[in-house]
Amino acid sequence: MSGVGGLPGSPGRLRQAVVPGATDLPRLLAGRGTDMDSHFGLWGPMPGGGPSLIDEVERSGLRGRGGAGFPMAVKMRSVAGGRAPVVLANGAEREPVSHKDKVLMAKAPHLVLDGVSIAAETVGASEAVLCVDRSAREAVAGLARARSDRLRSGVDRVAIRIETSPGAYVTGEESALVHWVNGGPAKPTFVPPRPFQRGIRGRPTLVSNVETLAHLALIARFGAGWFRSVGTVEDPGSALVTISGDVSRRGVYEVEMGADLATTVGMAEPAATPQALLVGGYSGAWVPAAPPGALGYDSSSLGAVGASVGCSAVCVLGPDRCGLAETALVVRWMAGQSAGQCGPCIFGLPALSEAFDGLVRGDRRGSALRRVNQLLETIAGRGACHHPDGVVRLVSSTLRVFASDVDAHRRRGPCRVRPGALPAPSAAPVFR
């Protein structure tokens, strides 16, 4: 990281931080640990928040990094007008192939906590909660240590409460997380009202992904222009991405939005030329592996091929795998993660899983494919949350990208390839 000044040690001394070189990456992952002095030594003191910061955030074009990509400034404005708002930092990452939030909280907890503090001040909240998945031990430890350092030094003007949340895929959905903080199960609720209207204890609540808040902490220091110096016009800034699957260097990387997808995947060193990529986790979409230069990691490029950044997790499928067999496992797993609240999800997802298994086993008369297509139509848009829609999106993309495999399975029955690229964690969902 070039251009950052300041002396180590000596807590309490004002440090002069030079704006880091605009195009330097990593940004979020530039820090070297959870030590508070190193953090402020690297980034400079934490700036205050305030209503004028929302304009800066608007100029920065920061979008949520939790999956929905919603403009952060709009979210902040809608909460800032409310009575006694609350900030809820969402670190409840339960997507099996996404680890970016856990890594961020483990390696740069102060950046996340800076973001929470600044957001709280900006929207006028005197209460802030950060939820971290209780099984994410390193993240929990990193945050705990960071919080105790901050409490001792009094750097936060708002008390930040840290809660360890339970394990289910839908826990990270914003209404589910609010429901849990309010003492209920971590299951989605029917909206409206949305959390920004009535959330924690009925107050207007700013629910924001921890990575988004970390970006906020840097925008507050270095400004919108700096943030926008990497990325694209529509998708500015940098983003964390988890790369997994058939690669030898699985892990969390920081890339600029719009980076070439093939080159990005290449950083993780696939063993052989991939056949396809699962973009956006288990509620994302398959895309055929593109050659370098063909596909950018941003919403409009991915949108053109039926995908989106989503939770920013990319799984690489090697050439010897069967995309259908891998997807079948994921669909069955996702059916098991239903919160069990809505008929079309409770009944629809298992039915879809069965029909999809039929496709994989061999479908000479084509009845399994017809049944899958019928269920995709029936299920879409009929749950209280987007969980069933995610599965519909995944399966639709599978039929599209692996159409020749669907045909081969139909004519010849199951292939001998065993799935193994995508994990299906065995623990049942826990909502409390």
Place this chain on the structure above:
Amino acid sequence: MRRYLAVNPIACDGHGICAELLPEMIRLDEWGFPVIDPSPLPPHLERLAKRAVQACPTLALVVRESATQDRTAGTSRSGGSRHS
């Protein structure tokens, strides 16, 4: 003012009374849960719709002023849900 039928899928238990009372706008899927016509409620069906809303044993059926509740939007453009 355009009004739309909607169901709270969490409250819904698949009793199916709504589809009996308002088959013009509601049919049941294979598991007995309502599939609601997303087009605006025609004025001549308003009275039947009101009956269906009142007849729902779990208060799951509602009529509201906006077409969709997009969960990915941080701002809601609807006037909220109403029991009529």
